[in-house]
Amino acid sequence: MSTQAADLPKDVATLQAMVTEQSSTIASLTVKLAKLEHYVEQLVRARYGPRSEQLDPSQLTLFDTTATDKKKVSQPAESTIRVKEHQRRGGGRQELPEHLERKIVEHDLAEEQKQCPGCGKERQRIGCEESEQLEYEPAVLYVLVQRRWKYACRRCQEHVATAPPAAKPIAKGLPGPGLLSALVTGKYADHLPLYRLEDVFFRSGVELSRSTLSRWALQTAELLRPLYALMVREVLQSRVIHTDDTPMPVLDPELDHTRTARLWTYVGDWRHPLTVYDYTTSRKRDGPQQFLNGYSGYLAADAYGGYDGIYAGGLVKQVLCWAHARRKFYEARTVQPDEAHAALAFIARLYAVEDDLKALRYPISETSDLVQVTRHWHRERRRVRQRESLPILREFHAWLERAQHMLLPKSPVGQAIGYVLPRWVGSVATARTVALRSIITCQKE
Numbered sequence: 001m002s003t004q005a006a007d008l009p010k011d012v013a014t015l016q017a018m019v020t021e022q023s024s025t026i027a028s029l030t031v032k033l034a035k036l037e038h039y040v041e042q043l044v045r046a047r048y049g050p051r052s053e054q055l056d057p058s059q060l061t062l063f064d065t066t067a068t069d070k071k072k073v074s075q076p077a078e079s080t081i082r083v084k085e086h087q088r089r090g091g092g093r094q095e096l097p098e099h100l101e102r103k104i105v106e107h108d109l110a111e112e113q114k115q116c117p118g119c120g121k122e123r124q125r126i127g128c129e130e131s132e133q134l135e136y137e138p139a140v141l142y143v144l145v146q147r148r149w150k151y152a153c154r155r156c157q158e159h160v161a162t163a164p165p166a167a168k169p170i171a172k173g174l175p176g177p178g179l180l181s182a183l184v185t186g187k188y189a190d191h192l193p194l195y196r197l198e199d200v201f202f203r204s205g206v207e208l209s210r211s212t213l214s215r216w217a218l219q220t221a222e223l224l225r226p227l228y229a230l231m232v233r234e235v236l237q238s239r240v241i242h243t244d245d246t247p248m249p250v251l252d253p254e255l256d257h258t259r260t261a262r263l264w265t266y267v268g269d270w271r272h273p274l275t276v277y278d279y280t281t282s283r284k285r286d287g288p289q290q291f292l293n294g295y296s297g298y299l300a301a302d303a304y305g306g307y308d309g310i311y312a313g314g315l316v317k318q319v320l321c322w323a324h325a326r327r328k329f330y331e332a333r334t335v336q337p338d339e340a341h342a343a344l345a346f347i348a349r350l351y352a353v354e355d356d357l358k359a360l361r362y363p364i365s366e367t368s369d370l371v372q373v374t375r376h377w378h379r380e381r382r383r384v385r386q387r388e389s390l391p392i393l394r395e396f397h398a399w400l401e402r403a404q405h406m407l408l409p410k411s412p413v414g415q416a417i418g419y420v421l422p423r424w425v426g427s428v429a430t431a432r433t434v435a436l437r438s439i440i441t442c443q444k445e
Helices: 012-046 057-063 178-189 194-203 210-235 286-291 305-310 322-331 336-359 370-404 412-429
Strands: 152-155 157-160 240-250 259-267 275-280 298-303 316-320
Touching: 012 322, 012 412, 057 240, 152 298, 178 210, 210 275, 210 370, 259 286, 275 286, 286 305, 298 305, 305 316, 316 322, 322 336, 322 412, 336 412, 370 412
Parallel strands: 240 298, 298 316
Antiparallel strands: 152 157, 240 259, 259 275
């Protein structure tokens, strides 16, 4: 329709209807444009930008708590945010650790150099100068010969007895425990594929095929299965378990591309300080449900829907992670900076409390009861969180409820609020006895 003044209708009602329709269209396009800009920014950041979610502290001090703007959501009361100081390593050469073995190599003068050029007499040793050099000896493969002596009776010419054989990690196998340890450490701790380990051993003078190394790795895993089962039982005795999953690309001979498996991490509490990994071929809820079968306590995790069946029984209480909630506000900071930074300011205040608690230490002597000291430390952390963090959580919850009615639900900050508020009951009210003091303990990502 033409927008020239001469072409506009003369009817006031028609003009009002046109303005209403155009305003609705403009608002819809504005929201769509903001969402598209937000998506483009996330794609560019994922492709080229840094992975860290650090925030400029100056952005958190731009709020004037005395000003009132009806078009904007009210800001948090505290305008000064404490930022953790950076610790820089000093320059210069580092002292070599005292626990390293010292091998002394002496350098002396030749006999003809010991003669004094002045008087011709032999010079006397008066001291030495020392300097240290860090050296490295590559791992060495060697053959361990197991020699078992045999005995027999000369008179009877029978009754032969042989010394019992030494225990082997793999029955009738070639590798010793040290070689298997090097294989497992190289593959799983140093992330060296088997073909590289094959080259490493070949440089030491022994040819070991990948199929052999793979078979040894599987047999070592079977040897460690009882230890793994013991660690699982120990972690499941924890009052609080932290868990998360990591995607893993896996080769599948039946597919022309890799499929995505999952590696689940389960971390026990301070009484059971163990970390257990559980591998599943997919992200189906069967994985965590099977691992946590029979567990009773608190589960600190993200908002993955696969945990819902675990919480439904009532034995496992939900404790959510603030790092996941913070990420959504962080991603919206460039599209809706005022509201996003307001939410980030609340979370920064929670993190500041945790930073202070990390610095909380108690003197420990040789006669100290470590269990009692640790319990006292956790009681003190709970007391500080009840005093410092609980009011922040209440204030933040009130801000979220106000902001929810003033922002579009599909806007970036509106979606972030839609992620947090429906889960507030599960993370605070349902587990009130512990969530308010444990909800912010999940490690910041």
